[in-house]
Amino acid sequence: MGIEQQVGFDVERVRREFPILETKVRGTKRLVYLDNAATTQRPKRVIDTLKEFYEKYNSNVHRGAHWLSDLATKMYEDARKTVKEFLNAHSHREIVFVRGTTEGINLIATSFSRGLLKEGDEIIVTEMEHHSNIVPWQLVAQQTGAVLKVIPINDKGELILYELENLITDRTKLISIVHVSNSLGTINPVKEIISLAHQKGIPVVVDGAQAVAHISVDVQDLDCDFYVFSGHKIYGPTGIGVVYGKEEWLEKMPPYQGGGDMIKEVTFEKTTYNELPYKFEAGTPNIAGAIGLAEALKWFKQFDINEVHSHENELVQYATELLKEIDGVRIIGEADNKTAVVSFIADGVHPHDIGTGLDMEGVAIRTGHHCTQPIMCHFGIMATARASFAIYNTREEVEIFVDALKKVLKFFRR
Ligand code: C6P
Numbered sequence: 001m002g003i004e005q006q007v008g009f010d011v012e013r014v015r016r017e018f019p020i021l022e023t024k025v026r027g028t029k030r031l032v033y034l035d036n037a038a039t040t041q042r043p044k045r046v047i048d049t050l051k052e053f054y055e056k057y058n059s060n061v062h063r064g065a066h067w068l069s070d071l072a073t074k075m076y077e078d079a080r081k082t083v084k085e086f087l088n089a090h091s092h093r094e095i096v097f098v099r100g101t102t103e104g105i106n107l108i109a110t111s112f113s114r115g116l117l118k119e120g121d122e123i124i125v126t127e128m129e130h131h132s133n134i135v136p137w138q139l140v141a142q143q144t145g146a147v148l149k150v151i152p153i154n155d156k157g158e159l160i161l162y163e164l165e166n167l168i169t170d171r172t173k174l175i176s177i178v179h180v181s182n183s184l185g186t187i188n189p190v191k192e193i194i195s196l197a198h199q200k201g202i203p204v205v206v207d208g209a210q211a212v213a214h215i216s217v218d219v220q221d222l223d224c225d226f227y228v229f230s231g232h233k234i235y236g237p238t239g240i241g242v243v244y245g246k247e248e249w250l251e252k253m254p255p256y257q258g259g260g261d262m263i264k265e266v267t268f269e270k271t272t273y274n275e276l277p278y279k280f281e282a283g284t285p286n287i288a289g290a291i292g293l294a295e296a297l298k299w300f301k302q303f304d305i306n307e308v309h310s311h312e313n314e315l316v317q318y319a320t321e322l323l324k325e326i327d328g329v330r331i332i333g334e335a336d337n338k339t340a341v342v343s344f345i346a347d348g349v350h351p352h353d354i355g356t357g358l359d360m361e362g363v364a365i366r367t368g369h370h371c372t373q374p375i376m377c378h379f380g381i382m383a384t385a386r387a388s389f390a391i392y393n394t395r396e397e398v399e400i401f402v403d404a405l406k407k408v409l410k411f412f413r414r
Contacts, residue, residue: 106132
């Protein structure tokens, strides 16, 4: 199906496309799904695409000398073109399919560690990174002797940007930053950071896991060197994600994994590598996943992203307002520019108990450190309860969530 913009935004119509939203939790309570930052649900169109692929087109890509393989290859490569259009990349050669954001960042970090980083070089991340944008760089730092530096955050959960200028030195080789924080909802000024970094010739990696489904992303406009996201956080399948990398960088970088499809010629003396993007796609890829992701992106593109953003923002604001009226509830993350996520703690009740109590009422949220322990450390807490919103959530669901929360807090505080 092609990309057609839907006029207006009808949330009830959107909901009807998601069969899982009809679920009754334990057969009784209506499902109120507010765990979209962990993974979104999939519209029927995406589910049908996966089923259809396995029923009609399943075959390996780039290898077969037969009709079915040609078909699967065309579908897989068309999926890459859809991603290219979605991100507004310059070329399909800049789109590498990976398992998800985590593998994407590991790909970039590992590749950089093979010759592009040396002892004493510096990598800058932020205090609000997901562990998958910290640990790969720590591994690389251990191997190469590079040093990790951190842009701090303030108590609203915003980057203290002026610190970046102090952190950058002539040893800074790379900056890797999250576009939207999964724990705080903060939207970072990545364009500004990229522009500053480029004045000093430093490339920038952007972790877009929590951004792509909520705000407009245009990699040429951002001018980022790398942009990484996961399919399952934008209504697509699990096990598929994307690394966008500027061609000039991907050309310079050595491969991440070795194996089939990433080579031109192999002898025991020497191997030459395939052209982009195949140099970075060793082995049989997640073919159905890529095709499913493309379908999800086409589905998502029918909506005006600004309307999606304001719908979700309204939900965030409404939830924040109602939560603040409850005694002893504190919001964690009150950035001026935020989206889709409300994290909170409540006096006297552990976030895990909040999660379990809400689940009894059919409300699915996430509790814990959300793979962002440095953020928890900043706020002096172990965990938060987090409600995260998607295109199909409603004000009524916010009210069900807050009413259920009041019940849970009353129970645990009795
Ligand atoms: N955050 C959450 O509940 P993967 O698991 O590879 O698809 O995405 C990792 C990842 C990277 N960066 C950010 C900003 C993320 O939010 C995530 C995943 C989920 O918040 C699972 S911890």
